[in-house]
Amino acid sequence: MLEAILLTVITAATPLVIAALGELVTERSGVLNLGVEGMMIMGAVVAFAATQITGTPYIGVLAGIAAGAAFSLLFGFLTLTLVANQVATGLALTILGLGLSGQIGESYVGQPGIKLQPIEIPLLADIPLLGPLLFRQDLIFYLSIALVIGIHWFLFRSRTGLKMRAIGDNHASAHALGINVIRTRYLAVMFGGACAGLAGAQLSLVYTPQWVENMAAGRGWIALALVVFASWRPLRVLAGGYLFGAVSIGQLHAQAFGIGIPSQFLSALPYAATIVVLIIISHNRRTTMINTPASLGKPFVPER
Template structure:
């Protein structure tokens, strides 16, 4: 029983950064913007979180720094794609490249240092309950934020008028503009929300998952988050499911490596990436369904005419 609980806990820890980054990107894509810079924003969040936590000695300040840096970094993307109407794919890629370089440079001095870890929740009695205590009441704070984000975003997108407006912008920015909606303003906010989420996801890696700084420590998680959004056909609750499936794959291969299963560790390590490809193939096979779910203006630059 204890083993099951601890495995479930590690799966939740592995799934949380994927979940947060994907939920952020989902909002961005629902507004019609494709930001391929998730990996870059995430790694910036990770280095900022670790750095601020290490220098101040408070992981909470680290957490705040990760969020703020993620949002600020995404602003760069927003200015380029929204105000200057640059190609979103290329700009997102350059955000990732810049983020990987910048974080590597800023983090040179942090390599090998012990970091601050966010403490797990502890509520007397509740956390001590057998089995469910640890799962429900004993996890790290970002886990609870991630769950709140899923339901919050789901409610926002489908139950509020602002959410409806955001989705309408993603489906047809020209019509939304003709209705007098400030397309660019909404998109700025959406992109920065996505950036804050990616930063938080990165902060989770360097403040909870492995409290240290390793260069490129995101290891493709930002890209997997992008794939999760497609997998979830742009629905928050399905992102939740997808993130936990991927968390399980990630943890499963680590356990398999630890148990000494006679498969080379490199093959096991490549499983999450191969799983991403397989999942994408299965999901996008049905062309009509994909087209129906994809925000129709996704990835197209918008320049308001007057």
């Protein structure tokens, strides 16, 4: 029973963590992409379609990543090259993604999908409780953990990560130092898109292996909130994603037990919990100040 609950928590948390990590990198470079929900749903539908066509879920995963990245490229072109407003463009990207994915996925509604199968890691998978939870998981779960560690290392240990943080803090000074602001931001935006696409693929290939219109169900927005809640730090994104996942699964079980709390209230609980934690975290002004990308959402036009 416990193992089953914990497994569902992990499955619920993984797409949030991946999408939030991608957005974290984008925002660290100073770009605010509110289109996570749209990129995620595009990833979900394209991953599902590619899996149905080829019969191989791994090709579906790759297709989902590519779809998210390609969709984010549209955002990058509009906001970085044409210097459109990032907030408005991001919202438009979400609306476009929801509509377009419904169109693409129309013929797939109701079709049974192919689930991405777990990969068992020899020996480790036999550890009681931990084994099945952590070492008998699908590829996307392993990727999510690798991304947390990799992005943490990239941001705080590598020189390229340093340059990216510098751009997010003060793009004018970074430009003056000879760092290519626009190119770095394009890469960061596309990385964010690829992650959102991967998170979408997890939804339609692992979480519920089928295509349902609007199946991202606001997870893109939760991912956006998680980035802020985590003060733009990857390890906190992991913690936050699992907190949100745990509360949402917990309230489902609480509803099943039929405790005397209205179900509407319980459904709202994960969001309320996230907001409360957000407020507590942002209380530490210094951490927030050090980690908030100061040029977030500001357009950059290099001087000539």
